[in-house]
Amino acid sequence: MSEADLKRRILAEVQGELAAIEQAIEANLAPHVELAREIAGHLLFAGGKRLRPLLMVLCSRLCGYRGGYETTFSTIFEYIHAATLLHDDVIDGGRLRRGRPAAHRIWDPPAVVLTGDFLLARALSIAARAGRLRILEVVANVTEEMTQGEILQLQRKGDLDLTRDEYLRIIRCKTAVLFEGACRVSALLADAPAGAEEALGRYGHHLGLAFQMADDLLDYTEDSAALGKLPGADLREGKLTLPVIHALARASEADRRTMVGIIEQPDFSAETFAGLVSLLHRYDGIDHTRRQAAMEVSRAKASLDFFPASKIRSILMDIADYALIRKS
Amino acid sequence: MSEADLKRRILAEVQGELAAIEQAIEANLAPHVELAREIAGHLLFAGGKRLRPLLMVLCSRLCGYRGGYETTFSTIFEYIHAATLLHDDVIDGGRLRRGRPAAHRIWDPPAVVLTGDFLLARALSIAARAGRLRILEVVANVTEEMTQGEILQLQRKGDLDLTRDEYLRIIRCKTAVLFEGACRVSALLADAPAGAEEALGRYGHHLGLAFQMADDLLDYTEDSAALGKLPGADLREGKLTLPVIHALARASEADRRTMVGIIEQPDFSAETFAGLVSLLHRYDGIDHTRRQAAMEVSRAKASLDFFPASKIRSILMDIADYALIRKS
Numbered sequence: 001m002s003e004a005d006l007k008r009r010i011l012a013e014v015q016g017e018l019a020a021i022e023q024a025i026e027a028n029l030a031p032h033v034e035l036a037r038e039i040a041g042h043l044l045f046a047g048g049k050r051l052r053p054l055l056m057v058l059c060s061r062l063c064g065y066r067g068g069y070e071t072t073f074s075t076i077f078e079y080i081h082a083a084t085l086l087h088d089d090v091i092d093g094g095r096l097r098r099g100r101p102a103a104h105r106i107w108d109p110p111a112v113v114l115t116g117d118f119l120l121a122r123a124l125s126i127a128a129r130a131g132r133l134r135i136l137e138v139v140a141n142v143t144e145e146m147t148q149g150e151i152l153q154l155q156r157k158g159d160l161d162l163t164r165d166e167y168l169r170i171i172r173c174k175t176a177v178l179f180e181g182a183c184r185v186s187a188l189l190a191d192a193p194a195g196a197e198e199a200l201g202r203y204g205h206h207l208g209l210a211f212q213m214a215d216d217l218l219d220y221t222e223d224s225a226a227l228g229k230l231p232g233a234d235l236r237e238g239k240l241t242l243p244v245i246h247a248l249a250r251a252s253e254a255d256r257r258t259m260v261g262i263i264e265q266p267d268f269s270a271e272t273f274a275g276l277v278s279l280l281h282r283y284d285g286i287d288h289t290r291r292q293a294a295m296e297v298s299r300a301k302a303s304l305d306f307f308p309a310s311k312i313r314s315i316l317m318d319i320a321d322y323a324l325i326r327k328s
Numbered sequence: 329m330s331e332a333d334l335k336r337r338i339l340a341e342v343q344g345e346l347a348a349i350e351q352a353i354e355a356n357l358a359p360h361v362e363l364a365r366e367i368a369g370h371l372l373f374a375g376g377k378r379l380r381p382l383l384m385v386l387c388s389r390l391c392g393y394r395g396g397y398e399t400t401f402s403t404i405f406e407y408i409h410a411a412t413l414l415h416d417d418v419i420d421g422g423r424l425r426r427g428r429p430a431a432h433r434i435w436d437p438p439a440v441v442l443t444g445d446f447l448l449a450r451a452l453s454i455a456a457r458a459g460r461l462r463i464l465e466v467v468a469n470v471t472e473e474m475t476q477g478e479i480l481q482l483q484r485k486g487d488l489d490l491t492r493d494e495y496l497r498i499i500r501c502k503t504a505v506l507f508e509g510a511c512r513v514s515a516l517l518a519d520a521p522a523g524a525e526e527a528l529g530r531y532g533h534h535l536g537l538a539f540q541m542a543d544d545l546l547d548y549t550e551d552s553a554a555l556g557k558l559p560g561a562d563l564r565e566g567k568l569t570l571p572v573i574h575a576l577a578r579a580s581e582a583d584r585r586t587m588v589g590i591i592e593q594p595d596f597s598a599e600t601f602a603g604l605v606s607l608l609h610r611y612d613g614i615d616h617t618r619r620q621a622a623m624e625v626s627r628a629k630a631s632l633d634f635f636p637a638s639k640i641r642s643i644l645m646d647i648a649d650y651a652l653i654r655k656s
Contacts, residue, residue, distance in 0.1 A: 036475075090441065140455070146449070
């Protein structure tokens, strides 16, 4: 199925959920301080996919939850995600985000840092209101692992010796733990059996890895119009991802030198970047990453075998497939 | 009693607690990422007073707690405090902290921002391990109010029309809520009756206000050797505090113009600053602030009437007195 068809099929099924999530994201923001709302809103209402809250809501349905708190609760995963994007963009000096200038180019970086802090704190307050200790443990653990991943990524920035294992650890911390957390807490909210929690946790984990690998691929396969940011942005920020790590390890001495030369000069032109991309293809960096992501998608889908076939389960399967073929 | 005598009397009583807190702060840091430990350690082990964890430990004793988790738990209040100091110094461009160069002058500001995030996340993980939902609610609420206070302060930076009420709201959010939280959760940890929680919450609230007012005074009354930072630092960062707000409201038109002229030129010389301080004295800004702080100390001590007289209660009374007369 084409990307557009799959996207249409998913959206047709979840439009009610997405509308409710959208409304809750705005309603729960309610800070007493207008500036935080403005800065947070600039990012939050720039057309994000709402994938994390959507997963949480769908997984809670899959577990038969009927308590009515899932939509409110799901916003915390969008807030945590937005908080890390705000801090990331300040940290990396990222220029574009979701097709708009990054927040720190409009407001002072300090205000952006504080807005990230505010979103994180807001998320925790909402999590506390669910009244389940285990949920708060999961959320606290997610935030701790995420910051550790960010610090590791920062520390290894521009390092050409970044290993595949380190890459996997970074994407697990910065992306997969939040996906896993969103899916896992839905089972907790629904008082589902431990097996359901584990299955959904695995689904989120593998989906998160696939999602991040696919994201890392887009940087080498799509143009800036589709991305809402400059292609090659990861490399310009000194972030080595799997396509590059895999190709560097297999390249001839001469080609490796060429690639290293490009990576070490982050002001590369579009032509130079195109040359790098063709080397990534030659050394299987692109296809290898796609195969790895596909494997993670399969694992994510297999985790759902725990649950009997249902409409909701099909949507979650579709979302896993979509993670891989999406072009933005 | 002199400052030195009072300090000696308090320290004699709590040295065991302080040593245990010191050890726990190091032990609980244990991040998987060395850089965060280094940056956090630079600030955490630069001779802080450990007042927040100490209050938590003492209040838990006052409530008869014997569970053994109070020292570990108390570290979260030092971590949250350190996280806000790290973010604050990046935000304000502060140069000195506890007599050392601020962290962002040694490491990249992004790494410092992330270390703050890490400390906050670590604090929440430790809080979650206490296994009490109500405690997590209090901690989540504290972090949310603190970030809102920081944003408000940033938003009103350099604004000469900052009102006394806004000042009080800012110091409540940025200081008093954390003191209040530390004292309040000790009662929760000890399963103390609601009256004890309320009394300790009030004690922490008023003590926090007094502590911050006294801190704001030090900027106009002590030299840089005692402060570990430059005098007049608040004003250089565009922060109007009660001594200035009160004096500005009472000054003659001419003196007000002089003061405004100094405040609007934050590169003022030591002589110019001395001139401002004498105007603050003339218009009662210094003494008024001291009287307000003294009133908050009285309220803090009165809150302890809920508890019968005891050694621990005396120490908490002494700490309240010390908040006001301390010179650093």
